[in-house]
Amino acid sequence: MKNRSLISINDYSKEEYLHILDVAEDFEKNPRQKILENHVVATLFFEPSTRTRLSFESAISQLGGKIIGFTDAASSSTSKGETLMDTIKTVANYSDLIVMRHPLDGSARWASEVSSVPIINAGDGANQHPTQCLLDMYSIRKTQGTLENIHIAFVGDLKYGRTVHSLVIALSQFNATFHLVSPEELKLPSAIKKYIKEAGLKYHQYTEIEEVIDQVDILYMTRIQRERFADPIEYERVKNSYILKDHMLKNTKTNMRVLHPLPRVNEIEEAVDKNPKAYYFQQALNGVYVREAIVATILGLK
Amino acid sequence: MDHNIQKELKVSALENGTVIDHIPSNRLFTAIHILNLDKNDNPVYFGTNMSSKKYGSKGIIKISDRFFDREEINKIALVAPTATLIEIKDYKVVSKYSVETPKEVQSFVKCFNPKCITNHQSVPTKFKVFTDDKGVIKLLCNYCEKTTTQENMRFQ
Ligand SMILES: [Zn+2]
Numbered sequence: 001m002k003n004r005s006l007i008s009i010n011d012y013s014k015e016e017y018l019h020i021l022d023v024a025e026d027f028e029k030n031p032r033q034k035i036l037e038n039h040v041v042a043t044l045f046f047e048p049s050t051r052t053r054l055s056f057e058s059a060i061s062q063l064g065g066k067i068i069g070f071t072d073a074a075s076s077s078t079s080k081g082e083t084l085m086d087t088i089k090t091v092a093n094y095s096d097l098i099v100m101r102h103p104l105d106g107s108a109r110w111a112s113e114v115s116s117v118p119i120i121n122a123g124d125g126a127n128q129h130p131t132q133c134l135l136d137m138y139s140i141r142k143t144q145g146t147l148e149n150i151h152i153a154f155v156g157d158l159k160y161g162r163t164v165h166s167l168v169i170a171l172s173q174f175n176a177t178f179h180l181v182s183p184e185e186l187k188l189p190s191a192i193k194k195y196i197k198e199a200g201l202k203y204h205q206y207t208e209i210e211e212v213i214d215q216v217d218i219l220y221m222t223r224i225q226r227e228r229f230a231d232p233i234e235y236e237r238v239k240n241s242y243i244l245k246d247h248m249l250k251n252t253k254t255n256m257r258v259l260h261p262l263p264r265v266n267e268i269e270e271a272v273d274k275n276p277k278a279y280y281f282q283q284a285l286n287g288v289y290v291r292e293a294i295v296a297t298i299l300g301l302k
Numbered sequence: 303m304d305h306n307i308q309k310e311l312k313v314s315a316l317e318n319g320t321v322i323d324h325i326p327s328n329r330l331f332t333a334i335h336i337l338n339l340d341k342n343d344n345p346v347y348f349g350t351n352m353s354s355k356k357y358g359s360k361g362i363i364k365i366s367d368r369f370f371d372r373e374e375i376n377k378i379a380l381v382a383p384t385a386t387l388i389e390i391k392d393y394k395v396v397s398k399y400s401v402e403t404p405k406e407v408q409s410f411v412k413c414f415n416p417k418c419i420t421n422h423q424s425v426p427t428k429f430k431v432f433t434d435d436k437g438v439i440k441l442l443c444n445y446c447e448k449t450t451t452q453e454n455m456r457f458q
Contacts, residue, residue, distance in 0.1 A: 083423050083424070084423055085423070085425075103417075104418070104422055105417045105418050105419065105445070105447075105448065106413075106418050106445025106447070109419075109445045110423075110445055124446075126417065127446055127447055
């Protein structure tokens with residue numbers, strides 16, 4: 001993986017994901033290993049995403065690396081009309097690795113083709129966000145002891161949610177059973193279901209969380225956004241059916257954990273936060289270890 | 303030779319050049335555009351809405367003094383997978399072949415995704431070509447990973 005960009009979840013093999021998760025486990029035990037002291041990492045955020053940026057910057061800082069970059073396109077030369085290619089070629093001269101987030105689909109792949117240093121995609125428009133997927137996998141393995149044979153329910157917007165799509169693709173390599181809970185208009189696209197079918201696995205579709213919550217190991221919640229609905233009345237009708245409340249966790253399996261890519265709006269009631277089955281804040285913390293592992297692996301240090 | 307017969311021959315037979323046959327009628331002008339025949343200097347003749355036993359209605363293009371690389375001609379497989387080619391030298395057929403669907407296409411098709419980087423900056427497009435369960439040709443964008451189908455293919 002040394003010097004190889006991470007653009008899409010499809011770029012790495014199952015063995016390579018598992019290697020990153022193992023390295024992340026090591027960083028969780030000892031997060032401040034000063035192995036990046038002679039390295040400069042650029043974090044280029046062409047659109048703001050405070051959460052993802054801070055997670056990366058914390059990971060790089062804990063490893064002792066130096067950070068250069070910008071936090072939104074307005075403060076960069078992009079606002080003066082510089083092309084992405086020119087920005088990347090320039091920054092590649094100043095750094096050993098580039099972490100980038102950009103509003104256009106495919107921007108990270110293009111950057112990796114013109115850059116002399118590896119690129120980590122921290123989100124390219126609606127397309128890919130592979131580090132989120134790896135931290136989701138880490139959280140599942142950590143809470144369940146394995147990634148194999150998991151029963152996972154995805155709840156909410158399964159049509160547009162890129163984190164859901166990536167995680168479905170990744171877990172299709174680990175013999176998962178998929179339980180898909182969404183309103184009719186936000187069902188998982190057939191292009192993604194194809195990965196499940198090709199792996200010879202099963203999926204089941206539901207419209208209510210209660211139909212499946214007691215059977216699963218992982219409950220993966222997502223936001224439902226009003227703007228995804230052509231008909232606002234339809235949004236009003238379904239929005240409350242996809243809110244997780246504490247009493248709903250009563251008869252769930254003891255190993256069951258609730259994940260969410262955050263930020264949440266109202267889809268998980270705050271009362272759930274105190275339930276030991278709520279895992280989403282720990283999941284965000286895991287993101288730091290996983291990003292330490294990705295940076296260290298790509299730089300050939302782990 | 304009588305002037306009218308000569309004229310007739312000019313349209314129906316080529317001394318040297320390429321005949322592209324069995325193009326679906328509604329794709330004829332797209333095929334001409336893809337091959338840049340609207341911008342070259344060689345004489346080009348075409349016919350469309352001609353009856354074909356096999357395809358119902360077909361179009362045909364004849365280009366004088368012009369021969370194509372396989373790679374170049376295979377571009378039209380995206381819109382005319384049934385097309386066949388005949389190469390003519392000295393009024394004689396020297397070779398016949400069918401177009402083949404390329405595995406990859408670069409630069410001449412646009413990505414249908416309005417949010418794709420290729421539609422905003424000068425990034426040459428790149429697609430993997432595949433055929434779905436129903437035999438329909440589709441293009442997977444190397445950049446945004448979205449699929450452009452035959453109906454929404456636009457050419458640069
Ligand atoms: Zn595209």
